[in-house]
Each structure stands twice: as C-alpha cells, then as structure tokens.
Amino acid sequence: MKALENCRWVPRWVAHLGCIKGCLTYLGIEISDAWLYGGTGHAFVLNLHDEVCPSGPTAWRTMKLFELGHNLGYEIEGFFGTKDQDDFAELQRRAWEHAKVAIDQERPCYGWELEIPEFYVVYGYDDVGYYFSGPGCDEGKGPKPWQELGDTGIGVVELYSVSPGDAADDVTTIKQALVFALEIAESPEAWISEHYKAGLQGYNNWIQALEEGKASDMGMRYNTGVWLECRQNASGFLDEAKARLPGRADALFDEAAAHYRVVAESLEKVAGVYPWEWKASDEDVLPVDDRSRAAVASLQAAKAAEASGLRALEKLLQAL
Numbered sequence: 250m251k252a253l254e255n256c257r258w259v260p261r262w263v264a265h266l267g268c269i270k271g272c273l274t275y276l277g278i279e280i281s282d283a284w285l286y287g288g289t290g291h292a293f294v295l296n297l298h299d300e301v302c303p304s305g306p307t308a309w310r311t312m313k314l315f316e317l318g319h320n321l322g323y324e325i326e327g328f329f330g331t332k333d334q335d336d337f338a339e340l341q342r343r344a345w346e347h348a349k350v351a352i353d354q355e356r357p358c359y360g361w362e363l364e365i366p367e368f369y370v371v372y373g374y375d376d377v378g379y380y381f382s383g384p385g386c387d388e389g390k391g392p393k394p395w396q397e398l399g400d401t402g403i404g405v406v407e408l409y410s411v412s413p414g415d416a417a418d419d420v421t422t423i424k425q426a427l428v429f430a431l432e433i434a435e436s437p438e439a440w441i442s443e444h445y446k447a448g449l450q451g452y453n454n455w456i457q458a459l460e461e462g463k464a465s466d467m468g469m470r471y472n473t474g475v476w477l478e479c480r481q482n483a484s485g486f487l488d489e490a491k492a493r494l495p496g497r498a499d500a501l502f503d504e505a506a507a508h509y510r511v512v513a514e515s516l517e518k519v520a521g522v523y524p525w526e527w528k529a530s531d532e533d534v535l536p537v538d539d540r541s542r543a544a545v546a547s548l549q550a551a552k553a554a555e556a557s558g559l560r561a562l563e564k565l566l567q568a569l
Contacts, residue, residue: 251349252373252382256357257382257389262471262478263306264368264384266291268359269318269325271370271382272411275357278322287486288321290313290421292479293430294564296452301458303468303531304474305365309447310440313429320425322416325409327358332387332404338396344408345395350376353412361407363393371408374481413556419493420569426486429564434559448559459541459548466533470525470546477516480551483509495569499566501565507557515551519544 256275261267266285273280286292296309313327327347329342348358348371350479358371360379369383373391379398380391399406416422432438441447446454455472460462484506490500522544523535535541 250373250375252380253351253352253355253357255341256372257387258359258368258370258372260384260387262474263291263517265307265311265314266381268490269323269553271412272357272359274324275372276323276411277500278413278414280321281489283482283485283489286482287478287490288386288432290316290426290429291484292486293415293426294433294447294479294524296441296445296447296470297477299446299458299469299495300534301361301453301455301468301472303465304366305445305470307368308442308445310442313433313440314342315426317422317429319414320417322414323511324412324414326412327360327409328406330399330406332399332401332406335561336405337399340400340406341396341400344406344555345374345378347410354414354553356410358408360398360408361405362399362401362403364390365402366403368407373500380506398411409460419490423490423494424566424569427562427569430562431559431566440489449552449556452548454511456545456548459535460537462534462537462541464535466535467529467531469491469535470520470523473516473520473523474525477513477520480509480513480516484513500566501561501568505558505561505565508561509553511554512551512558515547515554518547519551522547 258271259267278292290338296305298305304345318325328340328344351358352374359368360371361368363369363381364385369378369381371381373380375392378392378394380389382389436447436450487502487506
C-alpha cells in the first residue's frame with residue numbers, strides 16, 4: 250500500500266471543499282475557509298430542487314470552482330465522465346492510473362462517490378483500489394476496487410489530483426468570485442439543471458416546496474446545513490477581502506457582509522427548526538405545520554437579505 254500520511258478530508262457540509270481543504274493542508278497551502286469558499290465562489294451558490302432533493306448542493310456543474318481555484322494557489326486536474334459512455338471502462342482505468350501517479354508524486358487526490366454520493370479525499374492505493382477519507386469515514390477506509398468507481402446508480406466518475414500553483418492577486422480573486430456569484434444567481438442553463446434553481450429563484454423553490462408539503466425531510470436538513478455554511482463564509486470572505494484591500498471599498502464590503510450575515514442568521518433559524526438527523530429519509534416529506542411555517546418565514550427573511558446582498562455585490566464589483 251502507498252499512502253500519504255496524515256492526508257484526510259476536513260469535515261465540512263460542503264464535502265467538495267472539505268476535500269480540497271484537506272488536500273491543501275497536506276500540501277502545506279494555508280488558506281482560511283472564508284477565502285476558499287469565497288474565492289471559488291461557492292460561498293455565494295444556492296441550488297435548490299423543486300422538491301428540496303438532497304442532491305441540490307452537488308447537482309450543478311461545478312467546473313467554475315476549478316477555474317477560480319487557480320486564483321487561490323492550487324491546480325486541479327483529472328477525469329470526469331459518465332457510465333453511459335462507450336469508453337467507461339477505459340475512463341475508470343485512466344482515473345486509476347492518474348491517482349497512482351499523483352500519490353506517488355505526493356499529490357493528494359479526491360473523487361466522487363467512493364462510498365455515499367459525496368466527495369472523498371483519496372490518500373492511498375494498493376493492488377486492489379483506493380483508500381479514502383470523507384463523510385462517514387473521517388479516519389480512512391479502503392480499499393475501494395478501482396473498477397467500481399462510477400459504477401453506481403448515479404454513474405459518474407470524478408477523480409482529481411491537487412497540486413500547488415501560483416495565486417492571483419487579491420483584486421483578481423475577489424472580482425472574479427463576485428462575477429461568478431452574480432452570474433450563478435441567475436440560474437444559467439450552463440450550470441443549473443432542470444428542476445433546480447439558483448439564487449433568489451432557488452429560495453422560491455425552497456419556500457414553495459415547504460408551503461405545498463412536498464419538501465424532502467433529509468433534503469431540507471442537508472440543504473439547510475450546506476447553504477448556512479456557505480453564507481457564513483460569504484460574510485467571512487467579504488470581511489477578509491476588505492482586510493486584504495484596506496481603504497479600497499471599505500463601506501461597500503461592510504454593506505455586503507452585513508446582508509450575508511442576515512442571510513446566515515435566518516438560515517440558522519431554519520436549521521433550528523430542522524436540525525440534521527442521520528435518521529432523516531429522502532423518502533419522507535415534511536408536512537405543512539407550525540414548524541414548516543416558521544421555516545418559511547425565516548427563508549423569506551433570508552431571501553430578502555440575499556436580494557440586498559446581490560445588489561451590494563453589484564455595487565462592490567463596479568467600485569473594484
């Protein structure tokens with residue numbers, strides 16, 4: 250077995266970034282959560298299925314995260330494909346060879362659905378397959394036979410290596426992140442799939458599903474945890490950006506950060522109504538009752554603050 254010692258994921262609601270964070274920590278690249286979430290734009294993402302399916306946080310085209318990640322001082326390369334491709338077996342083999350070469354060169358990897366449908370750090374391999382760390386197996390697990398990667402109901406192969414890169418200047422990082430934040434809020438078809446909506450329309454999906462009694466129990470709890478974590482890091486990113494650019498647009502950074510703090514506070518109330526429970530099922534839907542009505546009121550407050558936040562981001566981008 251070949252393994253990278255002390256290379257594990259960092260537990261986060263956004264497992265994708267928890268894996269990248271774990272890889273960066275192994276590489277000795279120090280970066281705050283706020284700068285990682287904000288600089289990749291993920292802090293400003295919100296993607297909701299019209300029945301609040303738990304797939305919302307991962308069921309969007311995330312390649313923009315890789316592009317923006319270059320600004321933060323790391324590079325990602327690897328493989329993405331689907332089970333319905335004619336060359337699926339070859340894709341699996343190439344992903345396997347890529348991971349082995351990367352790990353031999355002390356470059357950590359991460360991939361999709363090594364266990365549950367989430368992202369996992371790949372920190373080692375043997376003759377059978379991958380050793381990995383992530384949701385449900387923080388300390389590590391394996392081997393996962395390499396021929397099984399992507400051979401699931403979802404049927405997606407994702408396997409990437411993470412390497413050090415050259416960071417962009419702070420102005421470039423901040424501006425490109427804000428451009429993406431404003432673009433994805435409009436639910437562009439290039440990034441958002443059918444039955445899902447981003448931004449303010451995403452809140453509409455969320456609110457309507459609760460009002461009509463069709464919101465997934467598990468999805469409600471999971472989406473709340475993910476988007477709360479994102480909005481907490483949105484305000485943190487704006488605070489850090491202000492500190493990195495002193496005197497550049499202090500009041501505008503403060504204004505935007507204040508709105509996203511209200512979003513986070515509102516989503517925290519939703520999390521109080523529907524806290525995460527492992528026993529929650531995607532098969533169960535939440536009834537319309539006092540709890541759902543309380544959650545709707547908090548989501549409406551979050552949506553209003555998000556609308557103000559997006560307007561503040563527009564002004565900030567113009568100033569920069």
